[in-house]
Amino acid sequence: MSIYFWGVIISIVIYMVVGLYAGSQVRDANDYYVSGRNAPTFLITGTLIASMLSVNGFMGDQGWCYTGNITSLVLLNSMCACGYVLGPLVFGRYLRRSECTTMPEYFGVRYHDRKIRRVAGIITIVSLTAYLLACITGVGILIQELTGLPYEVTLFLAWLCFTVFTFYSGSKGVVLTDTLMFLVFLLGVILAGPIIFKAQGGIGKLLTNLMNNPAAPQGLLDYHGNIAGTGAKDVFGAVMYAVTMGIIWLITVAVSPWQAGRNLMAKSEHVTFRSGAVAAICTVVFLLFLNLQSVAVLNLNGGLEDPQRVLIWASFEVLPKLIGTLLLAGITAAGLSSASTFLSVIGFSVTSDIIDRKFNSEEEKLKHSRIMMLIVGILALMLAYVGLGGVRVISWFASTIIAASWVVPGIGGIVCKKLSATGARWAMISGFLGFVIPKSLVGLGISPFAGVFVNFLDPFFIGIYLSLFFALIGTKLHQAGTEEMEYHEKLMILPDKEKAASEYKRDRRYGYILIIAGVITTLVLLFGWALPYNGMI
Numbered sequence: 001m002s003i004y005f006w007g008v009i010i011s012i013v014i015y016m017v018v019g020l021y022a023g024s025q026v027r028d029a030n031d032y033y034v035s036g037r038n039a040p041t042f043l044i045t046g047t048l049i050a051s052m053l054s055v056n057g058f059m060g061d062q063g064w065c066y067t068g069n070i071t072s073l074v075l076l077n078s079m080c081a082c083g084y085v086l087g088p089l090v091f092g093r094y095l096r097r098s099e100c101t102t103m104p105e106y107f108g109v110r111y112h113d114r115k116i117r118r119v120a121g122i123i124t125i126v127s128l129t130a131y132l133l134a135c136i137t138g139v140g141i142l143i144q145e146l147t148g149l150p151y152e153v154t155l156f157l158a159w160l161c162f163t164v165f166t167f168y169s170g171s172k173g174v175v176l177t178d179t180l181m182f183l184v185f186l187l188g189v190i191l192a193g194p195i196i197f198k199a200q201g202g203i204g205k206l207l208t209n210l211m212n213n214p215a216a217p218q219g220l221l222d223y224h225g226n227i228a229g230t231g232a233k234d235v236f237g238a239v240m241y242a243v244t245m246g247i248i249w250l251i252t253v254a255v256s257p258w259q260a261g262r263n264l265m266a267k268s269e270h271v272t273f274r275s276g277a278v279a280a281i282c283t284v285v286f287l288l289f290l291n292l293q294s295v296a297v298l299n300l301n302g303g304l305e306d307p308q309r310v311l312i313w314a315s316f317e318v319l320p321k322l323i324g325t326l327l328l329a330g331i332t333a334a335g336l337s338s339a340s341t342f343l344s345v346i347g348f349s350v351t352s353d354i355i356d357r358k359f360n361s362e363e364e365k366l367k368h369s370r371i372m373m374l375i376v377g378i379l380a381l382m383l384a385y386v387g388l389g390g391v392r393v394i395s396w397f398a399s400t401i402i403a404a405s406w407v408v409p410g411i412g413g414i415v416c417k418k419l420s421a422t423g424a425r426w427a428m429i430s431g432f433l434g435f436v437i438p439k440s441l442v443g444l445g446i447s448p449f450a451g452v453f454v455n456f457l458d459p460f461f462i463g464i465y466l467s468l469f470f471a472l473i474g475t476k477l478h479q480a481g482t483e484e485m486e487y488h489e490k491l492m493i494l495p496d497k498e499k500a501a502s503e504y505k506r507d508r509r510y511g512y513i514l515i516i517a518g519v520i521t522t523l524v525l526l527f528g529w530a531l532p533y534n535g536m537i
Contacts, residue, residue, distance in 0.1 A: 046179025068226025079246025185330025215302025
């Protein structure tokens, strides 16, 4: 076996040891479900980025960059980053005040309705099972590259790796291993970048080399990217695709259970603000640095048969063995971290939100959660063997389910105390069906739907429109009760422990850093890309 194989295996063993150690510290359901509600900024930031980036960020998205859509992804990621800033402000801090253990539980408590809690739980399982499928597929591909084992075997190994420590340690282990994995792939990308850029002639020559590279995809450096890569027919459609997906990811990081749900684990509301600011910077700056590495490979090898393996190819063929091993370990870590997050959230949701059962003890409840994790994990593994699609396609489909279903009852439940349980529940169901049905019609290529559901009639927007409509109708027919409005008023009260002026002073520092990072990134893109490419300097 090669150094790459053993490097990745050693990293996986370390993650398992850390996860098992964390599991030994689990004392009750509060520890298992929300990590004791005492995670600091560093750990929340680590788990936010690790669970968000996943194997799709290192494979699916990078393949998309390699085939000509880096500009689309830069726009998308910039919009996505806004979700990390807006999410804690308009939703996350109120979610934390609820002191719930799962996102579906929050919906049930906020609207005083068991039905919406169960609906939210079902949507969580559908979405995250799809995400889990993408992670298993991605990590399976990587292990296959490293070992040469049959793909079916590597899928099982990928599933086994993240199941072992998630099954035992719950959120306490996930937060620690996520942060450790975040540090691994952060270091791997930082060290790999300069070497990849140097191999194609240096960072200063990257733009020129791409402009003169006959193998570069059409539209690679244009603001609209490769039109064909977005599935559009013109420039407007290509840009609208990126904008649509940017809105989707903005909403996803603001209200999804694997992102906004991290607020339930935070030590304070201030931690949610600060970790959101750092996550926003990483989403723009770190991912831009990663995307540039993928397009730099075009100058070294413009004919990869499987674009989503672009960084894997660079690890083997361009980087020194030690750094290549670190990058491969980072890609593996991204997949495992997200998979562990999704698996834990699924197990918690099935046990707490869907099955209406009273447990005799916390030990019995934890046991049941672990069994549910195992069952759903096996289901995702079986779906991976079927081969339903590429990593990026599955990941983006899964994210859109949550965005279309939850934004109206989630954000609406904060900004409007009159939104009723019936309106919220109808909004959630209609958002889900309003997305899934049109998306299926488009995916199947059924005429004329494939040509109708585009831009502002994208299946995502159809889901949002229907969600808003049925929220209004449901609330009109069945108005919010006294208990619902009183609970809303309770959420609006700022806890005394959050009022320290010194904490807000620290929050502002993170805000200033976020602004500075944004200005610097804008100047780099302007003077290092846009103006030179258009012959203006």
